Amino acid sequence: MAKSIVATGHFTGCFGCHMSLLDIDERILELVELVEFDKSPINDKKEFDRPVDIGIIEGGVSNEENVEVLRAFRANCRILVAIGACALTGGVPAMRNTVPLRECLEEAFVTGPTVVDGMIPNDPELPILLERVHPCRDLVKIDYEIPGCPPSADALWEALSALLEGREPVLSYEQLKYD
Amino acid sequence: MVQEQEALIERIVHDLGPDGTHVMDVARAVSKRFGYIPNSAIPTIARHLQLSPVEVRDMITFYGHLSTDPLGTTVVRLCNAVVENMMGAGEVAAAFERETGIRFGETTSDGEISLRYTACMGLSDQAPSALINDVPFTGIHPELVQEIVRGIRAGLNLTTLPGSGVRHNLKKPGEIIFRRSMEHGAAIDKLLGVSREEALEEIKRSGMRGAGGAGFPAGKKWELCKNASGDKHYVICNADEGEPGTFKDRVLLAYNAHQVFEGMTIAAYVVGATEGIVYLRDEYDYLRGHLERVLEERREKGVLGDTIRSYQKFSFDIRIEVGAGSYVVGEESALIESLEGKRAAPRERPPFPVQRGYLSQPTIVSNVETFTSAAAVIERGAEWFRSFGTDKSPGTKLLSVSGDVQQPGVYEIEYGTTIRTVLHLVGARNAQAVQIGGASGRCLSSGGFERRIAFEDVPTGGSFIVFGPGRDVLEYMRQFIEFFAEESCGWCTPCRVGTTLLSRFMDRLVAGEATRGDLDRAIEMCDTIRNASRCGLGITAPNPLLTSLESMPELYERRLSAESYAPQFDLGAELRAGAAAANRPAPQGM
Structure with a gap:
């Protein structure tokens, strides 16, 4: 059987969901038997150059680069799975949504108590920030959403193995319980 | 003004006592005097009531009718609830904006008039309606607005303006609640020589259930409260009917307050309470004078106060507390929080109020209508009561009928009545749908019109809103x-x-x-x-x-849209602020 091709992506978040994926421990040996990794921060492959079966994305959408990469994921992945609180709701980064963007930037880079000779960063290399941080589903269709901050390794393993086997993922109560 | 605030607050606290539970009374008094609660008054209130300023601010900012922002001398609170909107509140709002030159949420530059929206205030049967300062206005139409605004500007007494006043729209009295005005003490007299246990037994045998909508058996509630240990027991009447489209308690309190208080007194006798409280919603403040007079009359007749009917062991009195605009206060534990002078956030349960309620003491909180029925049960007996309604829902129910009907108002019907029968009674032809039980109730279309108003089928707190054909x-x-x-x-x-x-x-x-x-x-x-x-x-x-x-x-x-997915994102708009803050051009064509 041909291996499924999997890509992973990271937008605005803490990388904790990728860390949780690595928490599958020795099951990663099983996984490499089943999948081939394409574009991912883990292997540092930058661009899509072939169709991907499953895309796994972490983080909310907070700047123009996030928008571009998320759209590329949707265009290149047959199944797109958003994982973790930031991808699903905006998460912690979305806390800035209650404050106007310019105010946030001014406090961080100009008027903050530890800032000396500050300015709002304007290097053309930097992606421009969006006014608000968005969950991924605001921009593109998401096929599956796995909640958690981060989702546990068991939850990710169940979701991924179900999709690889062509069945619907079912997360147990324990896999969705966080306290 | 600061000295005046200080003096006012001092005087009220002197009258009521330096007790944190009175913070609502103090806040309302300050608000009444100045039109709002100046920030400078908050530390003063806190100091006098031995609270922290943040506790006072927390309470004040929770309620819709208390404001720390300056408001105009006259505040127009136009109701924009569903029935009001059906009946043309939108056009009335536009007329107010036209006449005053400001938008809703604003105050005229001369500080004369503020325009605010408010939730359902129990006048859906005569919508569109507004509270202007404390005066209710009903059946407002756009042509009337000019006269009203002119009257306000001329400083006329609001009660003389066109549209002011409330009609108490009782359309159909029934056998239990509106049969007739009960003789003062008619039910209390039955208690003489009857033990608390026997009285409770009568209530339990009646099968009476709470009329607020949840339908908890009244006898069970009374029994739990009676058996709970505490220094004191309390009886609270929940007159905070805030469910959109309901106004039956307004009519009940206006026409038959005696029977409400009689029921509270009976509950007090059974559970061993000496203190009762009526929590009256702010929107019904205009009923307070009437209610105070009825209470006074009852004290004079010896059916309320220190010695009830010369019954040495039984004393019970009732006081009225007024809220400040909050829907969630209708929830019993939130209501208790509010009475204790806090923001009205519902409590964790258990313990239930019957175990630990007002001031942590066993407390009955019941609907106005429930107390009224309880008085009837004691006066006429459980058997008589059970001859009305159904086996599981004995008795009658008050419905507040509004929307697309010929005869909006209050109807007392027997439990078990079909929705179709009610529709016929109120003159609603070709109804498309009915909203029963208010926003929290259910929406039924013609397929459900054979269903019955009863706890075993369609339960309701009493709101009955009819949507005619063509309504969206x-x-x-x-x-x-x-x-x-x-x-x-x-x-x-x-x-x-x-x-x-x-x-x-x-x-x-x-x-x-x-x-x-x-x-x-x-x-x-x-x-x-x-x-x-x-x-x-x-x-x-x-x-x-x-x-x-x-x-x-x-x-x-x-x-539903035919698309399988529709983004909710506008990249151009999202990038504008970020690009401007960084002084960079916003990227095009993404």
Whole structure:
């Protein structure tokens, strides 16, 4: 059987969901038997150059680069799975949504108590920030959403193995319980 | 002004005692005198009541009718609840804006008039309605607005202006609640020589259930309270009917307050309470004078006060406390919090109020109508009471009927009456749908009109809103959901966030932008809100969506977008602020 091709992506978040994926421990040996990794921060492959079966994305959408990469994921992945609180709701980064963007930037880079000779960063290399941080589903269709901050390794393993086997993922109560 | 504040606060606290539970009375008095609560008054109130300023601010900012922002001398609070909107509140609002030259939410530059919206204030039978300062105005139409605004500007007494006043629209009295005015003490006299246990037994045998909508057996509640240990027991009458479309307690308190107080007195006798409180919603403040007079009359007749009917062991008195505009106060534990001078956030349960309620003592909180029925049960007996209604829902129910009907008003019907019979009675031809039990109740279409008003079929707190043919029912469901998002106390995340997300979904649905996936997700969200919220507000908040979807799925089918996915994102608009802040051009064509 041909291996499924999997890509992973990271937008605005803490990388904790990728860390949780690595928490599958020795099951990663099983996984490499089943999948081939394409574009991912883990292997540092930058661009899509072939169709991907499953895309796994972490983080909310907070700047123009996030928008571009998320759209590329949707265009290149047959199944797109958003994982973790930031991808699903905006998460912690979305806390800035209650404050106007310019105010946030001014406090961080100009008027903050530890800032000396500050300015709002304007290097053309930097992606421009969006006014608000968005969950991924605001921009593109998401096929599956796995909640958690981060989702546990068991939850990710169940979701991924179900999709690889062509069945619907079912997360147990324990896999969705966080306290 | 600061000295005047200080003097006023000092005087009130001197009268009431330096007790934190009186913070609402103090706040209301300051608000009444100055039109708002100046920030400078908050530390003073706190000092006098031995609270921290943040506790006072927390309380004040919770209630819709208390404001720390300066308001005009005259505040027009126009009701924009569903029935009001059906009856033309939108045109009335436009007329007010035209006549005053300001928008709702603003105050005229001369500080004369503020325009505010408010939730249902119990006048849906004579909508559109408004409270102007404390004076209710009803049946307002755009042509009347000019005269009203001129009158306000001329400084005329508000009660002399056209449209002021309330009609007490009792359309159909029944056998139990509005049969006739009960003789003062007629039920209390039956208690003489009857033990507390025997009186309780009579209530239990009557099978009477709470009339607020949940239908908890009254006898059971009284028994739990009676058996709970505490230094004192309390009887509280919940006259905070805030469910959109309900106004029966307004009519009941206006016409038959004696019987309400009689019922409270009987409950006090059974549970061993000496103190009773009527929590009156701020919107009914105009009834307070009348209620105080009735209480005084009862004291004079010896059926209230120190020695009731010369019954040495039994004393009971009732005081009236007035709220400040909050829907969630209708929930019993939130009501108790409010009486204790706090923001009205529902409590964790257990313990239930019957075990630990007001000031941590065993407390009965019951609906106005429940007390009225209780008095009838004791006067005429459980057997007589059970001859009305159904086996599981004995007695009668007051319905507040409004919307597209010929005869809006209050109807006392027997439990077990079909919706079709009610529709016939009130003159509603070709009704498209009926909203029963208010925003938290259910929406039924003609397929459900044979169903019965009863706890075993369609329970209700009494609101009965009729949508005639041609009404856009989903638009009104959208407004109900928006109302919940507005009134959520904010304590539980599923309710605070969930109701807002549902509200946004309903906006998109009505605009024809929601996809089937959005609907599926909204239904899932309903499940989360219902299962994970602490109190009835969250548990019932999804009802407008779920019940209308069940009874009229075709309305949803017609409204859903044909797209399988619709982004909710405008990149150009999203980049504008960031590009401007960094002084960079916004990228084009992405």
